[in-house]
Amino acid sequence: MELEVRHLRALCAIADAGSVHKAARQLGMAQPSLTTQLRRIEQAIGGQLFSRERTGSRPTPLGRSVLTRARPIVAQMTELVTEAKDAAGFGVPGGTPRLRLGSTGSRAIPGWLRRLNARLTDTDITFQTDVSANTLLRMVAGNQLDAAFVHEVEGAPLRVPDRVELRVLVRREPQFVAVPATHPAARSGRPVRVTELAGEKWMVDPSVDGDWDGLRQVFAAADVDPRIVYGDYLSAGDLVAAGEVVTPCQPTAQPRPGMAIVPLRDDPLGVRLVVGFRVGRGLGEEGDAVFRDLRAAYEEVAWNSPAYARWLRDQTHPSLPIVA
Structure with missing residues (x-):
């Protein structure tokens, strides 16, 4: 197998995203396809480029060495394509x-x-x-x-x-939290402390850049360690309304039946x-x-x-x- 620019771009995407799952979404690929492509690249190079961990994928020493050479190539190719599109009047x-x-x-x-x-x-x-x-x-x-x-x-x-x-x-922009309409925080009419939700299951979408990292820092500052459920925010609303989870949300979010949108006290997440x-x-x-x-x-x-x-x-x- 001969390495191509698209292979180098895939390696950079995995390193930047921190996981094969997120990189696949960013590249518009199915995760199994990207995983197979990564295996073939590693076979061609002759060594493991990423270590698979519970929290994602990290470059190995060999991976860091390859990425050091790959990034300039990908950047130069991107710049070449950009300049060509500009010259061709791509936007008009x-x-x-x-x-x-x-x-x-x-x-x-x-x-x-x-x-x-x-x-x-x-x-x-x-x-x-x-x-x-x-x-x-x-x-x-x-x-x-x-x-x-x-x-x-x-x-x-x-x-x-x-x-x-x-x-x-x-x-x-302060971030709020979506809770079941039956939750005491929904009935109180006041901002809720993070510690008051420590016993709840929190749903987080790990594919949204920064959301889990930011929320994890909020939990650490409040000295709480709630249960975490990974999923997507499209399905989170149904689970909140069913009383199964709470989830961070934008302040402009609209409540649906069975759900309430509540500010977090002291606005710890923005x-x-x-x-x-x-x-x-x-x-x-x-x-x-x-x-x-x-x-x-x-x-x-x-x-x-x-x-x-x-x-x-x-x-x-x-x-x-x-x-x-």
Whole structure:
């Protein structure tokens, strides 16, 4: 087997993501396919490149040596493709303006797209979501996206590519918790302490960049060690409503039957909301307008989210932590 750039890219993805599972999602592959590809690469090289641990995959000494040589090659190839696409006018097919956006999950997205479509009637707007903020930022760096709206969890910094610059939308958004409607925290009408939920099972999606790392630090600071259930946030809502788990959530989350959204006392967990643009290609005045549309959409969902609106009104200075 001869190693190709795609093989080197797969190795870099596994190292950056910290697990084959997360890397497969970022690469758009099935996990078994990536696992098989990794085995073949290791056979070709003649040694194990990653040690498989309970928490993920770590490069072995041989793996670190290979990655040291692989990363510059992958970066140079990405830069070559980016420059070629720019030269070919990739973003303007047939002369039609094109805007390619990406985002991690947010209730502000529908309002953002509604405003963009109303204002840019002659622009072909494409949109995609991904649970991985780092993947979306790499797509911006690789000229696959023009901009990406992502979140950065406190204590788990994003890996921002050299070709990407960040513009801050919200300096610190507090994270809330979804609990069963029958839970005492739902009935009390007050923020709940992390220690009050220490006996609950917490569901966390390990594929969402930074979420588990940030939450683990919150548990350590509160000196609690709750039971953890790994899953995806799409199914978490049903399990919360069934009384099986609690789960961290965005303050703009809307409760469903059987569920309540509750702030955490003292706001121990927060995220920074940012928009990534390619360096030198921030879209100029159009980029400013795209950012303003997102800000307006976020303000709309924030004040129309009951739990978040109550939290905002209870603050000493009741205003959104949005960067002007």
